[in-house]
Each structure stands twice: as C-alpha cells, then as structure tokens.
Amino acid sequence: MARRTGRNGSVIGGRVATVLDGRVLARLAVGRTVVLVTGTNGKTTTTSMIARALGGDGEVAxxxxxxxxxxxxxTALLDAPGKRLxxxxxxxxxxxEVAAATDPAVIVLLNFSRDQLDRVGEVRTVARRVGDAVAAHPRARVVAFADDVLCAGAGLRSAAPLWVSSPSSWTGDAGxxxxxxxxxTHAGxxxxxxxxxxxxxxxxxxxxxxxxxxxxxxxxxxVPLELALPGHANRLNATFAIAVAAELGVEPAVAAARLRGLEQVGGRYRTVTRPGGTTRLLLAKNPAGWAQVLDLLDEGPGRPVxxxxxxREADGRDVSWLWDVPFERLAGHPVVVAGERSAELSVRLAYAGLPHRLADDAVRATRDTVGAVDLVGNYTAFHDAARVLT
Incomplete structure (x- = not known):
C-alpha cells in the first residue's frame, strides 16, 4: 500500500511483521550469509558496492x-525470500540488536565520528557499543578501518580483524x-x-x-580502481567492498570489475542535466563527511557550490557541528546557502571570510546558475533536492 501511494515502503512491512512475530528478523536470516555494514559515513554507498561486488540485485538481498x-x-529480507546472500x-x-538476530558472517566497520549528538549520543560511547557487538560474535569476520582510532578500537574486540587502510583527512574525533x-598522537x-x-x-x-x-x-x-563514482572516499568504499567480496570467495579482479559501472547510489553523486548546465548532488551531514566532500571539491575546478x-529529526536538531567544518576550504568557489538553517550557516561562513549569498530554495538556486554546480545537503536537504531534481 505504501508503494502504491508513491512511498518507498522500506519500513512498514518489517514493522508490521515484527508486531506479529517478534523473532521474524531472526527467522528471515536463517540459512543466509549475512554481511552487516555500520559506521557514521559511507554506509549506503559501501553497502551498495558490496552487494554489487557479490553479484548484484539478482543475487543479493x-x-x-x-x-x-x-x-x-x-522489510529488505521479506522482499528477497530466495536470496542466500x-x-x-x-x-x-x-x-x-541486528547482529544478535542475524548471526552475521561479516561485520564491516567503516568509521566513527560525531553525528546527531542529540539522538545517538557521544561518539566514543557509540564506538564502545559497536565493540561490544563485535565481541559478542566471535565467529564473524570483522573488516575494519585501521586509520580511524575509534573504529580500530572496536575492531580489536575481534580475535582476527581484517584491516583496510588509507590516510584519513578527518582526525577530529581521534584524540x-x-x-x-x-x-x-598522529605522525604521518x-x-x-x-x-x-x-x-x-x-x-x-x-x-x-x-x-x-x-x-x-x-x-x-x-587491483585497479576504475570507478565512475568520484573522490577518495569512494576509492576507500570500493576497497572495503573488494575486501569483503574476497572474504566470501569472489576474486578481487572480478569484484572490482563489477564496481566500474556504478555511477550513483540513492542519488548520491548523481549529475542532473538542467537548462543552462548540470547539478551534481552530494551528501554531507557532519564534519567528517564534509571533510570528504571538500577533498572531492578540491579535485576539480572551483565551480559554484x-x-x-x-x-529535522533525521538530521539532528543541533547544528553546532557547522563550526567544526573547515568551510574556509571553499575559498575560490562561488557559494550560495539555503535550507532551514541557512541563517546559522551564513554566520559560520561569515566567520570563515567566505563571500556568499542566501537563497530561499536550494534547487532554485542551482537552476539560476549557469554551467556546472554542486549541491551539497545534509540528510533531509539532500533528499528534498534529489526528489525535485531526479
């Protein structure tokens, strides 16, 4: 019914099923090889990459x-009754909770940083809880990010973690x-x-x-990383996907080849053609995510942003995190600010010494710009724009 009314229906089926049977998730997981992917940033993209590396929609729930x-x-498992992965x-x-129900074969730990403090709490507490979940599943193969201090701490709760490494541009939560x-301390x-x-x-x-x-x-x-998705963060996500696929028996070269055609994930990184130019959609919802986006913006010309x-509730009510983002790195880009908290963002950019203008509507601001423009939104701002543009 939810899907017939234009909603994605990605939650309601599972909610109803759980009311009827409190153990439905555990029952649906029986006989499947389950990979669980968690972390603050990159979950959706890395999950899509792992699924694709393992065979894609036809093979993987x-x-x-x-x-x-x-x-x-x-809901996702209800929708895929015959898929063993x-x-x-x-x-x-x-x-x-999910690991206790699904008995995962692999647990992937991407990164941990401050995000929605009013909902999830202090990041070290979150990382410790994740470490407790890892310790409770000694048979699971844990694939974790070695360069994230909190992620490494959780991964070390496993007897034999597999480590993925790449220099990280964000160390603000790693002290x-x-x-x-x-x-x-950090040295090189x-x-x-x-x-x-x-x-x-x-x-x-x-x-x-x-x-x-x-x-x-x-x-x-x-293994060459010949990706359509841009930026170093996606090279890291792809390396996680290749490592997980290798643990489950897929040759790394095969896994990497399956990732080449992936151009966008849930609208992330999608480029939309409009009269007068193009708009690329980017998601950044906390300081660590912004560090990745700024790295990506540094790779190209200084086009408008x-x-x-x-x-909103899905974003977290507290926007004090804006003061931890090095917006000074946007120097050289024409900048427009929009969204429900545009006033606070404007103050932050003023302290960063960045000339900018305010707009009532983010999508309209992109349409008023000639040429290529990047639209960067936090969670609900991103999805609002994606619904209009795509």
Missing part, C-alpha cells in the same frame, strides 16, 4: 534505500585512546596512544597510487 534500522532490514547497512545504535582514554600515517602504546594496526588492504589508483590486497597484488542545511 540488500536495503539499498538506506532503511538501516531493524524494521527496514526486516544478504548485505545490510545498520545504524550504529542498532548493530548489537583519545579507545582502550585506556589516554592521548592519541600512524597514530599511537601515548599512555598504553596502542597503535594503528597494519593494513591488510590498502589504497595505493601506482600509475593509477589500486587496492592492494594481503597477497601484494594490485550550493550548501543546504536542515535540522
């Missing part, structure tokens, strides 16, 4: 619309050791706790630039 709480995951993104706060709460590619000596694990999989970007696996073989920020 997945919550590709991003409904990542138990009801959404239940399941790749599900999971909200960090629900990993323990305290996850083991002893001592100070963490390494991080170390000054109190207990905990240090960055060596990467089993790493991104290397050797006449072109590659994912280098444990056997030292390089429309930034839209809302503060």
């Amino acid at each position: 997945t919550n590709h619309l991003g409904a990542n709480m138990p009801d959404g995951i239940t 399941a790749v599900m993104e999971v909200d960090e706060s629900y990993l323990g 305290v050791c996850p083991r002893c709460d001592g100070p963490v 590619l390494r991080w170390t706790c000054g109190s207990c000596g905990l240090t960055r694990p060596p990467g089993n999989w790493a991104i290397v630039d050797d006449d072109g970007w590659c994912a280098r696996g444990p056997d030292g073989v390089d 429309v930034v839209a920020v809302n503060s």
Whole structure:
C-alpha cells in the first residue's frame, strides 16, 4: 500500500511483521550469509558496492534505500525470500540488536565520528557499543578501518580483524585512546596512544597510487580502481567492498570489475542535466563527511557550490557541528546557502571570510546558475533536492 501511494515502503512491512512475530528478523536470516555494514559515513554507498561486488540485485538481498534500522532490514529480507546472500547497512545504535538476530558472517566497520549528538549520543560511547557487538560474535569476520582510532578500537574486540587502510583527512574525533582514554598522537600515517602504546594496526588492504589508483590486497597484488563514482572516499568504499567480496570467495579482479559501472547510489553523486548546465548532488551531514566532500571539491575546478542545511529529526536538531567544518576550504568557489538553517550557516561562513549569498530554495538556486554546480545537503536537504531534481 505504501508503494502504491508513491512511498518507498522500506519500513512498514518489517514493522508490521515484527508486531506479529517478534523473532521474524531472526527467522528471515536463517540459512543466509549475512554481511552487516555500520559506521557514521559511507554506509549506503559501501553497502551498495558490496552487494554489487557479490553479484548484484539478482543475487543479493540488500536495503539499498538506506532503511538501516531493524524494521527496514526486516522489510529488505521479506522482499528477497530466495536470496542466500544478504548485505545490510545498520545504524550504529542498532548493530548489537541486528547482529544478535542475524548471526552475521561479516561485520564491516567503516568509521566513527560525531553525528546527531542529540539522538545517538557521544561518539566514543557509540564506538564502545559497536565493540561490544563485535565481541559478542566471535565467529564473524570483522573488516575494519585501521586509520580511524575509534573504529580500530572496536575492531580489536575481534580475535582476527581484517584491516583496510588509507590516510584519513578527518582526525577530529581521534584524540583519545579507545582502550585506556589516554592521548592519541598522529605522525604521518600512524597514530599511537601515548599512555598504553596502542597503535594503528597494519593494513591488510590498502589504497595505493601506482600509475593509477589500486587496492592492494594481503597477497601484494594490485587491483585497479576504475570507478565512475568520484573522490577518495569512494576509492576507500570500493576497497572495503573488494575486501569483503574476497572474504566470501569472489576474486578481487572480478569484484572490482563489477564496481566500474556504478555511477550513483540513492542519488548520491548523481549529475542532473538542467537548462543552462548540470547539478551534481552530494551528501554531507557532519564534519567528517564534509571533510570528504571538500577533498572531492578540491579535485576539480572551483565551480559554484550550493550548501543546504536542515535540522529535522533525521538530521539532528543541533547544528553546532557547522563550526567544526573547515568551510574556509571553499575559498575560490562561488557559494550560495539555503535550507532551514541557512541563517546559522551564513554566520559560520561569515566567520570563515567566505563571500556568499542566501537563497530561499536550494534547487532554485542551482537552476539560476549557469554551467556546472554542486549541491551539497545534509540528510533531509539532500533528499528534498534529489526528489525535485531526479
């Protein structure tokens, strides 16, 4: 019924089924090889990449619309009764519950940073809960990001984690050791706790630039990353996907080839043609996500950027995180601000010394711009724009 009325129906089926049978998620997971993907940023994209690397929609059950709480995951499994592989993104706060029900073969830990503090709480608490979920499933293969201090702390709760490594541009949440709460220092590619000596694990999989970007696996073989999706963050997401696929028996070269044609995920990175130019849709909902977007913007010319920020329930009501984003890096880009919290964003940009103008509507602002423009929105601002433009 929800889908007939134009909604995606990605939650309601699971919610009703759970009311009727409190163990429905566990029953639906029986006999499946389950991969759970969690972290603050990149869950939807990495989940889509892993599903594609393992064979795509015809082979894999997945919550590709991003409904990542138990009801959404239940709906995704209800919609795919015959598929033996399941790749599900999971909200960090629900990993323990979902893992207990699904007995995952693989748990993927992408990163942990501040996000929606009024809903999920302090990030170190979230990372510790994820670590508890990891420890409760010793048979699961844990694939974790070595360069994220909190992610590494959670991954080390596994007896034999598989580490993915790449220099990270965001270390704002990485100042305290996850083991002893001592100070963490960063030197080049390494991080170390000054109190207990905990240090960055060596990467089993790493991104290397050797006449072109590659994912280098444990056997030292390089797999070219020939991606349609832009930016270093997606090279990292792809390396996670290749590593997970290899754990489940897919040759890395085969997995990488399956990722080549992926051009957008749920509207993310999609370029829309409009009269007078094009609009590229980008999602950034916290300081760490903005660090990735700024890296991406640095790779191209200084084209106009429309930034839209809302503060609805799905975004988190608190927008103080805007002061932790290095918006100074937008110097050289014509900037327009929009969204429900455009006034607060305008103040932040004023302190950054960035000339900008305010607009009542983000989509209209892109349409008023000649040539190529990037529209960067937080969660609901992004989806509002995507619905109009696509």
